[in-house]
Each structure stands twice: as C-alpha cells, then as structure tokens.
Amino acid sequence: MAKYRKSRVDxxxxxxxxxxxxxxxxxxVAGVMISILxxxxxxxxxxxxxxxxxxxxxxxxxxxxxxxxxxxxxxxxIAEELNLRINPDIQFIRDDGIRRxxxxxxxxxxxxxxxxxxxxxDAAEKAAEDGGEDDA
Numbered sequence: 752m753a754k755y756r757k758s759r760v761d762x763x764x765x766x767x768x769x770x771x772x773x774x775x776x777x778x779x780v781a782g783v784m785i786s787i788l789x790x791x792x793x794x795x796x797x798x799x800x801x802x803x804x805x806x807x808x809x810x811x812x813x814x815x816x817x818x819x820x821x822x823x824x825x826x827x828x829i830a831e832e833l834n835l836r837i838n839p840d841i842q843f844i845r846d847d848g849i850r851r852x853x854x855x856x857x858x859x860x861x862x863x864x865x866x867x868x869x870x871x872x873d874a875a876e877k878a879a880e881d882g883g884e885d886d887a
Contacts, residue, residue: 757794763833765790768801768841771828772818779817783809788846792839799839802846811845818843 769787772780784806792799805814822841830838 757792760792760835761790764792764799764829765801767829767832768825771825771832772803772821774828775817775821775824777817777821779810779813780821783807783814785814786849788848796835796837796839799841801841801843803843804846804849815843815845 765787768790772785772787775781786804786806787801788804789802790799791802803818805811822843825841826838829835829841
C-alpha cells in the first residue's frame with residue numbers, strides 16, 4: 752500500500768474511532784473523556800492499533816476492559832462509516848504522552864525561578880570578569 756494511502760486510511764480510522772468512542776454506553780467508558788490520538792492500520796487491513804489518551808479521574812484497568820469489551824461495537828460502526836475491504840481487529844493502546852508532557856511542563860515551570868536566578872548570577876559573574884580584565 753502506498754504511503755499516502757496508508758496515511759489517509761490511518762487518519763480516517765482515527766477520526767471515525769474518535770466519534771464512535773463518544774457513543775459507547777459502557778459505564779466504564781461513558782463518563783471518561785477519551786481522546787483518540789492516532790491509529791495504525793496494518794497493510795493487510797487485518798489489525799488496527801488505536802492510541803488514546805484520557806483526561807480526568809478514572810480507573811485505567813476498568814477503562815481498558817471497557818474499551819476491549821466495546822471492540823465489536825466499534826468494529827461494526829467502523830464498517831458502516833468506512834468502506835474498507837476488510838474490517839480490522841482493533842486493539843486500544845493507552846498513550847500517556849500528553850500527561851507526561853504536562854508533568855514535564857509543570858516541573859519546568861517549578862524550576863523556572865531557579866534558572867532565572869542562575870542566569871542572572873552567571874551574567875553578574877561575566878560582567879565582573881569583564882570589568883576586572885579592563886583594569887589590568
């Protein structure tokens with residue numbers, strides 16, 4: 752399969768899953784804000800990995816079980832929305848990249864005053880060195 756076609760299929764699959772996941776009635780999934788980040792459909796269309804991220808309080812194990820139990824529903828809705836030759840088996844994979852990014856950002860903001868103080872100290876030392884060399 753050409754790269755551009757695979758990319759289009761992956762994007763369409765992720766967009767379709769994003770809408771479908773919001774309609775899942777399972778109580779383990781229904782109250783949770785799930786964001787579909789990406790999808791990776793195999794070249795033979797037999798398998799698809801759907802990467803998701805979650806916002807808010809939830810039990811990750813129960814959410815994973817809820818998504819796994821909703822796979823037949825998601826597959827049937829995908830078959831309706833996308834006209835694929837083969838309807839792939841779906842595996843939901845949690846991606847904590849957004850959460851980790853937020854944690855790193857919070858840590859950087861926490862040490863920002865220390866970095867600013869260190870920069871000011873370095874600038875003062877450099878100015879003192881430059882001033883001391885002019886006297887010699």
